[in-house]
Amino acid sequence: MLLHLDFHSEIPIYQQIRNQIVLGIADGSLGVGQRLPTIRALAQEAGINMMTVSKAYQLLKQEGYIQTDRRSGAMVAPQPGAGPRAETMEALRLHLSELRLAGVGREAALELCARLYDEEG
Amino acid sequence: MLLHLDFHSEIPIYQQIRNQIVLGIADGSLGVGQRLPTIRALAQEAGINMMTVSKAYQLLKQEGYIQTDRRSGAMVAPQPGAGPRAETMEALRLHLSELRLAGVGREAALELCARLYDEEG
Amino acid sequence: MLLHLDFHSEIPIYQQIRNQIVLGIADGSLGVGQRLPTIRALAQEAGINMMTVSKAYQLLKQEGYIQTDRRSGAMVAPQPGAGPRAETMEALRLHLSELRLAGVGREAALELCARLYDEEG
Amino acid sequence: MLLHLDFHSEIPIYQQIRNQIVLGIADGSLGVGQRLPTIRALAQEAGINMMTVSKAYQLLKQEGYIQTDRRSGAMVAPQPGAGPRAETMEALRLHLSELRLAGVGREAALELCARLYDEEG
DNA sequence: GTGGTCTAGACCACC
DNA sequence: GTGGTCTAGACCACG
Numbered sequence: 001m002l003l004h005l006d007f008h009s010e011i012p013i014y015q016q017i018r019n020q021i022v023l024g025i026a027d028g029s030l031g032v033g034q035r036l037p038t039i040r041a042l043a044q045e046a047g048i049n050m051m052t053v054s055k056a057y058q059l060l061k062q063e064g065y066i067q068t069d070r071r072s073g074a075m076v077a078p079q080p081g082a083g084p085r086a087e088t089m090e091a092l093r094l095h096l097s098e099l100r101l102a103g104v105g106r107e108a109a110l111e112l113c114a115r116l117y118d119e120e121g
Numbered sequence: 122m123l124l125h126l127d128f129h130s131e132i133p134i135y136q137q138i139r140n141q142i143v144l145g146i147a148d149g150s151l152g153v154g155q156r157l158p159t160i161r162a163l164a165q166e167a168g169i170n171m172m173t174v175s176k177a178y179q180l181l182k183q184e185g186y187i188q189t190d191r192r193s194g195a196m197v198a199p200q201p202g203a204g205p206r207a208e209t210m211e212a213l214r215l216h217l218s219e220l221r222l223a224g225v226g227r228e229a230a231l232e233l234c235a236r237l238y239d240e241e242g
Numbered sequence: 243m244l245l246h247l248d249f250h251s252e253i254p255i256y257q258q259i260r261n262q263i264v265l266g267i268a269d270g271s272l273g274v275g276q277r278l279p280t281i282r283a284l285a286q287e288a289g290i291n292m293m294t295v296s297k298a299y300q301l302l303k304q305e306g307y308i309q310t311d312r313r314s315g316a317m318v319a320p321q322p323g324a325g326p327r328a329e330t331m332e333a334l335r336l337h338l339s340e341l342r343l344a345g346v347g348r349e350a351a352l353e354l355c356a357r358l359y360d361e362e363g
Numbered sequence: 364m365l366l367h368l369d370f371h372s373e374i375p376i377y378q379q380i381r382n383q384i385v386l387g388i389a390d391g392s393l394g395v396g397q398r399l400p401t402i403r404a405l406a407q408e409a410g411i412n413m414m415t416v417s418k419a420y421q422l423l424k425q426e427g428y429i430q431t432d433r434r435s436g437a438m439v440a441p442q443p444g445a446g447p448r449a450e451t452m453e454a455l456r457l458h459l460s461e462l463r464l465a466g467v468g469r470e471a472a473l474e475l476c477a478r479l480y481d482e483e484g
Numbered sequence: 485g486t487g488g489t490c491t492a493g494a495c496c497a498c499c
Numbered sequence: 500g501t502g503g504t505c506t507a508g509a510c511c512a513c514g
Binding site (some may be wrong): 022023025081082083088096100101104109114116119 | 140143144146147148186200201202203204205206209210212213214215216217218219220221222223224225227230231233234235237238239240
């Protein structure tokens with residue numbers, strides 16, 4: 001469980017943690033049922049506040065990506081496949097528009113999307 | 122020039138304005154050379170402060186989406202097609218992963234992307 | 243007398259006019275005693291307001307670069323060689339510092355300055 | 364961290380702050396990694412508004428001179444040495460021309476530039 | 485008329 | 500504690 005945090009980024013740290021765990025689940029490096037590090041361990045390893053890690057875990061739990069068990073900590077939840085969130089769709093619309101305005105053609109954009117979708121660790 | 126602002130969103134208002142103008146340029150509802158509303162007009166219409174609109178315009182100018190002419194205000198700039206920003210790529214990677222975890226299959230995801238890319242007003 | 247004005251620049255137009263005339267005098271394309279176009283002519287040619295040209299001429303006169311004669315308009319003044327203005331020195335200090343921070347070495351910077359100093363039309 | 368602000372200057376205050384910090388980095392009085400005063404502290408010390416300081420910091424960040432760390436404020440960034448900006452070159456051309464018209468000879472001008480380039484606190 | 489700058493305050497997100 | 504955002508007003512430079 002190696003996190004790459006950028007303390008100079010404009011993305012909040014708790015969000016960076018959340019994003020990297022989501023990416024880890026998607027690319028297979030975090031399997032269903034696998035236990036995540038404890039809040040304390042992750043905070044110490046990354047040199048950040050426990051509250052920050054806690055916030056990330058709460059967010060992931062609320063979004064259904066992980067489950068918490070009082071005895072054994074947090075683990076990757078079976079992914080329900082509930083269909084995309086509205087926010088995800090809106091973000092995709094925006095970023096695909098930016099892609100087009102940046103001069104990326106239709107074919108190139110779709111190839112890029114396919115590559116990013118397929119990505120596995 | 123109708124903006125839909127969500128004052129309760131966690132996305133800053135100036136960013137929402139920026140996003141909607143980018144989408145407007147991409148879907149063709151804002152053509153190259155077309156004049157944007159003045160800062161004052163947009164602020165009044167949306168019921169927000171001039172400085173908030175000003176911040177959005179400065180961001181758009183800095184990103185190259187619009188130009189300001191000392192004589193006549195802001196207009197849509199010719200899009201330079203400078204290639205995608207690293208941030209756009211990262212965001213796409215994340216959102217496509219979310220799509221997959223939400224149970225959207227490869228074909229469905231690419232169809233969705235194609236549809237979003239093609240979108241024109 | 244060809245002016246290249248950038249209406250999208252953050253430098254005011256009257257200042258752009260002033261700068262280009264100073265550069266013209268320095269590189270020899272405008273000789274001492276040579277008559278400048280009338281305010282009206284220059285404004286029409288450049289498609290700008292007469293007030294803007296007037297402001298540039300006033301500035302140039304105040305700085306001693308040109309003289310105005312009620313009968314014959316404006317002409318390039320004999321350059322008094324009064325030593326550099328404090329503002330010029332301050333600007334040079336700032337821009338040379340920027341050069342150094344941008345990684346331009348001492349020799350390269352001085353060669354650049356020599357080249358810019360020598361420039362003649 | 365002493366700033367000398369001229370409230371009557373035509374140069375905006377936020378730009379004056381930006382310039383003096385750049386000069387401070389260049390002359391060594393602000394070393395890489397050194398923490399800048401907080402926005403609040405600098406604003407109070409200089410008797411100006413927080414937003415004015417904030418604007419200066421945002422400009423410096425955008426230009427790569429400083430970085431902000433969510434945890435501890437702003438610090439001087441490692442200077443990337445990305446080569447001079449076109450604006451810097453244009454400004455140098457103009458000011459060297461002014462120098463020549465002010466009667467400063469080639470040798471004297473280059474000595475002056477060398478002295479300004481070398482300046483260290 | 486336009487955009488740019490600045491103020492004096494406030495609230496919020498993040499850590 | 501920090502920086503980020505926003506407001507409601509004001510003044511100014513520019514054209």
